Amino acid sequence: MNNAAYDGAIVGAGIVGAACADEFARRGMHVVVVDRDFVGSGATAAGMGHIVVMDDSEAQFALTRYSQQLWQELRRELPDDVEYEQCGTVWVAADEEELMQVRRKRDYYGNWGVPTEVLDSGRLKLLEPNLCEAMAGGLLVPEDVVLYPPCAAGFLMKRAQERGAELRIGASVVQIGQGRILLNDGREIRAEIIVNAAGAFAPELTPGIEIVKRKGQLVITDRYPGFLRHQLVELGYLKSAHSVSSDSVAFNVQPRRTGQILIGSSRQYGAENKDVDSSILGRMLRRAQQFMPGLGAMSAVRTWTGFRAATPDKLPLIGPWPGDKSVFLATGHEGLGITTSLGTARILVDQVTGAKTAIPIEPYLPSRAAREHLHA
Amino acid sequence: MLSDVTVMVNGRPVTVPSGTTVAIAVVIAGQACRTSVNREPRGPLCGMGICFECRAAVNGQPHCRSCQMLCEPGMEVRTDE
Secondary structure, three states, rough: OOOOOOOEEOOOOOHHHHHHHHHHHHHOEEEEEOOOOOOOOOOHHOOOEEEOOOOHHHHHHHHHHHHHHHHHHHHHHHHHOOOEOOOEEEEEEOHHHHHHHHHHHHHHHOOOOOOOOEEEHHHHHHHOOOOOOOOOEEEEEEEEEEEHHHHHEEEEHHHHHHHOOOEOOOOOOOEOOOOEEEOOOEEEEEEEEEEOHHOOOOHOOOOOOOOOOEEEHHHHHHEOOOOOOEEEEEEOOOHHHHHOOOOOOEEEEEEOOOOOOEEEEEEOOOOOOOOHHHHHHHHHHHHHHHHHHHHHOOOOEEEEEEEEEEEEOOEEEEEEEOOOOOOOEEEEHHHHHHHOOOOHHHHHHHHHHOOOOOOOOOHHHHHHEEEHHHHO | OEEEEEEEEEOOEEEEEEEOHHHHHHHHHHOOEOOOOOOEEOOOOOOOOOOOEEEEEEOEEEEHHHHOOOOOOOOEOOOOO
């Protein structure tokens, strides 16, 4: 493919695509990013925007921690509109059983050098006075961050462009493979490699990828400065996020710099339309009020939906696609794409260039699914 | 005959005829209802609960639409929070 116009072409200008473009460009490769809408228009704009360490699995922990460290390095370069706030996460334990999980989580994070603080009910009340009295305690993870994802994606894309990357927006991709991207107006882009970073829509371009849409809904309130200080997540969230079939809601709130409060979360499979679902919205808000009764008196200014790209084993797909040697995947990040965008970009470009990766890549390789089929 | 009601606007008493909205009491007190994100003073525009420009804290509850509330004796209204 000596006639390729680009070293790489990336489909999707969400935060993952933008981070990949930035990383390719940083290493001197000439890349183009193609998106049918605009930078950060999909799940990037719809999500909450947390930089969190998660321990569902060792591989998830490794990628989230690595990525969080990359965000910490990037922090000083981020413009003000990214609203990077290291507010920390508090995992809220509703009862004694969940307090056991708090201790387990503390030990796990501690073994990997991630600082935490176990909170008894009194200390929790002091840190978050608007949480309901009945909570048993919690775990503070002080290095967790919230930010405003569309501006973070915009920053990464702009920096990529300053490093020579090109951006084509309003271009809908109908087909990728064999070193070319076909656009819906009949034009073609040739590149040595193609990165499918189309999030939940990735299977439309690479049939056979095991990704399904997992719909989520969020609410944002008017400004109530001081009401909430940390990101709060119920420990029961893990049960909710683990459920692989049914609809679920879990308490997850974030303070924004404006004093607004972002309220989540919900997860739905098989819901293809973008409409707000008032029944699941009601369940989500009732759940939130069980933890923070004061939320009930607040005004919501907006509610919306988005689609997470969910994989069967809850790990993203990062690396070569076995079906076409010119195609690489960077998708399947479910609810962690903002956090893991930077780590994804590093280990993807490491694979393309043959560089050594900072963390083991095997758990994220798209070929793992094929391997599991062989063993099944 | 209408009786009078006294409410507190930013700590100062304002006496109005009963049946007066909180928004009007704020205007009589010479105050803006709220300050926008760009630090501009804002006050009642539509007067019918649609524009949200008359929001103020009433009895400790922020973002109340003051044009949709009637003054009650002893009400605490704050526009400076």
